Amino acid sequence: MPTPAIQVEHLSKNYGPVLAVNDVSFEVQPGELVGFLGPNGAGKSTTMRILTTYLPASSGYAHVAGFDVMYQSMEVRERIGYLPESVPLYPEMRVSEYLSYRARLKSVPRAGRLARLDDLMVRCRIKEVRNRLLGTLSKGYRQRVGLADAMLAAPPVLILDEPTSGLDPIQIQQTLETIRELGGRHTVLLSTHILSEVEKVCERVVIINKGRVKFDGTLKSITEREPTHHVEVRGPAEEVQHFLASQPEVASVAVLPATTATAADGVVGFEVKTRNRQDARELLAARLTARGWGLRGLGLKRASLEDQYTQVVLRQDAAEPAADPAAVEPTAVVEPPAPPAA
Amino acid sequence: MSTSTPNLIAPPPPGAPPAETAPSQTYDEGQAFGRMVGFAGLFGLVLGGVVIITNQALTPRWIGSGWGFLIAATGVVLMLYHATKDGEQEVRRLYGMLAAAFLVLGVGASVLKGPIFSSAATKTFGYNILPWGVTFGALSLVFAIPFVRHETDRRYRDAAILAMLGVGALLAIGSIVVGLAKPDTLVGPGVALALLGLAFLCAYMTQVDTSEGIGFQVAFLLGAVGAAVAAWAFARSAFPPVLVEGPNAIRKVTGEIDLWKLIPRLVSIAIFLGVAVLAYRAKTLQGWVRAAIIAAGLGAAALFALASVKANLISTSPAPYLVPTGVLLMGLGLLYLGVALAICSDNQFVTLTRRELAAFFLSPVGFLVIAGMAAIEWLGYVFFIAEVQAVSRIRPMDEPIVSQYFVALIPVIGLLLEVPALTMRLVAEEKRTGSLEVLMTAPVNEWPVIGSKFLATWLFFMLTWVPCGLYLIALRAEGGVPFDYRPMLSFYIALGAQGLAFVGLGLLFSTLTRNQIIAAVLTFAVMILFLATYLVRFQAIPFVPPLLQTLLGKLSFIHMWQESLGGRLPLRDVLVFASIGVFSLFLSVKVLEARKWS
Numbered sequence: 001m002p003t004p005a006i007q008v009e010h011l012s013k014n015y016g017p018v019l020a021v022n023d024v025s026f027e028v029q030p031g032e033l034v035g036f037l038g039p040n041g042a043g044k045s046t047t048m049r050i051l052t053t054y055l056p057a058s059s060g061y062a063h064v065a066g067f068d069v070m071y072q073s074m075e076v077r078e079r080i081g082y083l084p085e086s087v088p089l090y091p092e093m094r095v096s097e098y099l100s101y102r103a104r105l106k107s108v109p110r111a112g113r114l115a116r117l118d119d120l121m122v123r124c125r126i127k128e129v130r131n132r133l134l135g136t137l138s139k140g141y142r143q144r145v146g147l148a149d150a151m152l153a154a155p156p157v158l159i160l161d162e163p164t165s166g167l168d169p170i171q172i173q174q175t176l177e178t179i180r181e182l183g184g185r186h187t188v189l190l191s192t193h194i195l196s197e198v199e200k201v202c203e204r205v206v207i208i209n210k211g212r213v214k215f216d217g218t219l220k221s222i223t224e225r226e227p228t229h230h231v232e233v234r235g236p237a238e239e240v241q242h243f244l245a246s247q248p249e250v251a252s253v254a255v256l257p258a259t260t261a262t263a264a265d266g267v268v269g270f271e272v273k274t275r276n277r278q279d280a281r282e283l284l285a286a287r288l289t290a291r292g293w294g295l296r297g298l299g300l301k302r303a304s305l306e307d308q309y310t311q312v313v314l315r316q317d318a319a320e321p322a323a324d325p326a327a328v329e330p331t332a333v334v335e336p337p338a339p340p341a342a
Numbered sequence: 343m344s345t346s347t348p349n350l351i352a353p354p355p356p357g358a359p360p361a362e363t364a365p366s367q368t369y370d371e372g373q374a375f376g377r378m379v380g381f382a383g384l385f386g387l388v389l390g391g392v393v394i395i396t397n398q399a400l401t402p403r404w405i406g407s408g409w410g411f412l413i414a415a416t417g418v419v420l421m422l423y424h425a426t427k428d429g430e431q432e433v434r435r436l437y438g439m440l441a442a443a444f445l446v447l448g449v450g451a452s453v454l455k456g457p458i459f460s461s462a463a464t465k466t467f468g469y470n471i472l473p474w475g476v477t478f479g480a481l482s483l484v485f486a487i488p489f490v491r492h493e494t495d496r497r498y499r500d501a502a503i504l505a506m507l508g509v510g511a512l513l514a515i516g517s518i519v520v521g522l523a524k525p526d527t528l529v530g531p532g533v534a535l536a537l538l539g540l541a542f543l544c545a546y547m548t549q550v551d552t553s554e555g556i557g558f559q560v561a562f563l564l565g566a567v568g569a570a571v572a573a574w575a576f577a578r579s580a581f582p583p584v585l586v587e588g589p590n591a592i593r594k595v596t597g598e599i600d601l602w603k604l605i606p607r608l609v610s611i612a613i614f615l616g617v618a619v620l621a622y623r624a625k626t627l628q629g630w631v632r633a634a635i636i637a638a639g640l641g642a643a644a645l646f647a648l649a650s651v652k653a654n655l656i657s658t659s660p661a662p663y664l665v666p667t668g669v670l671l672m673g674l675g676l677l678y679l680g681v682a683l684a685i686c687s688d689n690q691f692v693t694l695t696r697r698e699l700a701a702f703f704l705s706p707v708g709f710l711v712i713a714g715m716a717a718i719e720w721l722g723y724v725f726f727i728a729e730v731q732a733v734s735r736i737r738p739m740d741e742p743i744v745s746q747y748f749v750a751l752i753p754v755i756g757l758l759l760e761v762p763a764l765t766m767r768l769v770a771e772e773k774r775t776g777s778l779e780v781l782m783t784a785p786v787n788e789w790p791v792i793g794s795k796f797l798a799t800w801l802f803f804m805l806t807w808v809p810c811g812l813y814l815i816a817l818r819a820e821g822g823v824p825f826d827y828r829p830m831l832s833f834y835i836a837l838g839a840q841g842l843a844f845v846g847l848g849l850l851f852s853t854l855t856r857n858q859i860i861a862a863v864l865t866f867a868v869m870i871l872f873l874a875t876y877l878v879r880f881q882a883i884p885f886v887p888p889l890l891q892t893l894l895g896k897l898s899f900i901h902m903w904q905e906s907l908g909g910r911l912p913l914r915d916v917l918v919f920a921s922i923g924v925f926s927l928f929l930s931v932k933v934l935e936a937r938k939w940s
Binding site: 056 | 551553554555558688690693694696697700701704705775776777779780782783784785786787937938939
């Protein structure tokens with residue numbers, strides 16, 4: 001097994017009494033594209049700052065490309081490209097000047113440096129503003145200059161803090177395309193709020209909330225999770241529930257809380273999970289109608305990243321402050337899904 | 343302004359890169375104001391030129407040459423403003439032609455025998471180089487730069503850049519070659535032309551990329567020539583006397599070895615061997631460069647060693663070479679080397695320093711500070727002149743007359759305001775905008791970051807004090823009476839040491855906070871404290887114990903100015919200020935590192 005590109009072990013960071021990152025552990029293998037998700041203030045940027053050696057951790061270890069971020073800071077910095085959240089740039093410099101300056105700072109070899117800059121400016125689509133002052137650039141161009149800067153020295157690990165914020169939809173697509181091209185050769189840790197972006201680009205997600213890792217798994221593992229059936233039946237609630245639970249295909253049944261629309265009609269909603277990810281819609285429909293109950297609705301809902309995210313964040317909010325020790329395990333914790341956020 | 347129509351965007355000439363369109367097309371407002379300024383400037387230049395020529399060619403006129411120079415200079419400044427603002431094709435090409443015309447004028451003035459308008463039969467070659475040839479050359483350069491920056495047609499641009507390179511190389515190397523052959527030419531025209539050539543080369547190197555290719559080779563060759571010239575001038579100045587003196591140089595008159603003369607000799611041998619070792623270990627340099635440096639270092643060391651043991655290697659005493667030729671050549675060579683290194687070195691410290699220096703010149707703050715300091719120093723100069731005139735009416739003034747130069751309060755106030763203005767933004771701004779995070783996550787240590795900011799600010803600080811030396815040159819030229827200028831050198835040494843301390847402290851306060859105002863106020867408070875030490879020194883303050891009074895008195899920078907301008911440079915005080923600077927530099931680095939102490 002090769003050295004993990006990023007290895008975080010029991011990392012904590014407190015700013016005075018505020019615990020920003022609380023016992024976070026995860027690993028990223030070389031060449032992986034990992035989405036780092038979480039609500040505002042979850043500790044994403046702090047974790048990234050520790051990984052880029054800018055801040056020290058309060059406790060725990062972090063290794064990038066096998067080097068400790070605290071004690072081998074120089075080796076780590078030679079191997080990362082970092083795009084900070086607000087992309088601070090020197091306003092009085094021109095784009096090409098700035099990139100040339102950063103290239104010298106990062107010891108990009110003299111031979112081929114011009115070609116490298118040119119290639120990056122084309123790839124990040126900033127060639128047309130190469131002679132503009134950085135202070136006059138719009139947010140989207142600043143983001144892309146920052147991305148070009150992060151990729152300058154062709155670092156094996158890229159740490160991108162919200163690379164698509166402030167871009168328009170076309171630019172987001174182009175930037176994500178650029179990032180996806182990096183996969184395989186580079187390890188990318190990418191933080192964002194926008195889940196659809198992660199679904200487009202990343203193979204794996206780490207969801208963090210209130211400084212703790214709440215979910216760590218591949219996108220595939222989420223979509224392959226057992227689908228849930230939503231069944232709305234008019235009939236005696238307990239009897240229907242028993243009947244559904246007694247079916248051989250069904251693994252579990254839960255009663256959904258009644259809404260005003262359904263309760264008035266005497267309709268009860270159920271959430272049904274089947275074994276082996278079967279699609280039991282037609283079977284259930286036939287059997288329910290055969291019993292003479294009125295079937296109002298029957299749908300299949302596949303698990304999505306959004307559900308997972310909502311679940312993790314909401315459950316955390318509900319369960320505060322009781323910490324859930326099982327949640328920090330690196331594999332997904334499958335639990336009966338919470339009621340959909342209405 | 344409302345009547346001026348927006349300029350139509352001219353279709354780009356073939357081969358030009360596509361026009362910059364992002365994020366939206368910008369339309370310049372009409373260039374009416376710039377053009378008016380440009381025309382006024384042209385009028386002034388022509389008028390001034392006519393006035394000067396008529397005064398020179400005919401008898402003195404009603405309007406004298408002095409006014410002519412003033413009008414022409416104002417005109418040139420106005421035209422330069424227009425040239426930098428207006429990139430319209432016709433306008434920029436006109437200014438390009440003006441640059442070429444000035445170049446032709448400069449060459450013409452240099453090759454014509456002078457004085458031109460005199461009817462005397464004896465005219466000398468090169469008479470006009472120093473005021474006119476160099477001035478026209480410089481004018482040509484300052485108009486060529488905006489032309490090259492604005493020109494979009496590759497052919498014209500390349501031709502102009504190539505012309506810059508040609509003129510620069512010819513002047514920079516030619517004047518040194520001539521100076522080597524005829525050392526007399528070096529004082530005055532030689533140095534002026536070499537500096538002009540260097541300016542042309544610098545302009546060339548800022549217009550092409552110096553990462554690789556021809557731009558890099560030009561910079562590299564410039565550095566190589568500079569190093570070779572400096573080395574040769576050193577060898578030519580140092581070796582003949584050493585060889586003539588032979589082993590006697592390290593012996594007392596009685597014949598035994600003098601330890602105090604032996605140690606410097608051994609140190610110099612060690613230095614040359616060290617140079618050779620350094621070159622041997624610098625694997626990144628090209629082979630022939632390393633070989634040349636190693637050979638030079640070993641050769642020099644061997645020569646010193648040989649001269650220490652063997653007598654009479656040269657019997658006749660050579661003519662002294664060091665002053666002024668050797669010093670000038672060494673200075674020029676080192677300047678070439680320094681410029682080449684500053685432009686094309688990839689060293690992180692050099693890269694950072696270059697950016698920090700550029701930041702001063704790319705923001706209005708830098709120019710404001712320079713202009714303000716020039717004005718303040720001019721006020722000090724005016725008071726000084728008044729004093730000199732008042733005294734010299736009664737009796738001849740005692741040397742050194744410059745000891746009266748800075749007794750006025752105004753330069754002190756200038757210093758107090760200048761230092762916070764220069765240092766407050768250094769780290770505080772980077773902390774506030776977050777660019778410090780970008781900087782510190784690049785593979786670069788705290789020392790080069792702080793050190794480069796410190797060095798760049800110190801260089802800029804010294805630059806703001808250059809005008810007060812220039813004013814004295816004006817006094818010498820206008821007054822026509824030689825005076826002892828050397829105390830100014832010791833004043834600059836004292837100022838340099840104080841600059842280390844003040845810039846260091848300002849940098850420290852800037853590192854401590856992310857608010858520029860707080861940094862400026864803290865720096866200003868410390869400057870006031872330094873000012874107060876002057877009072878402590880000369881007025882007994884009842885609540886200050888005598889020992890503290892003595893100690894604080896040593897920190898009085900005004901007292902140090904007075905001493906050094908009187909020609910009594912207090913070395914101890916220089917060391918005190920320099921060590922304050924180094925200590926605050928150390929503290930700044932530690933403060934920056936402290937974010938990682940947990």
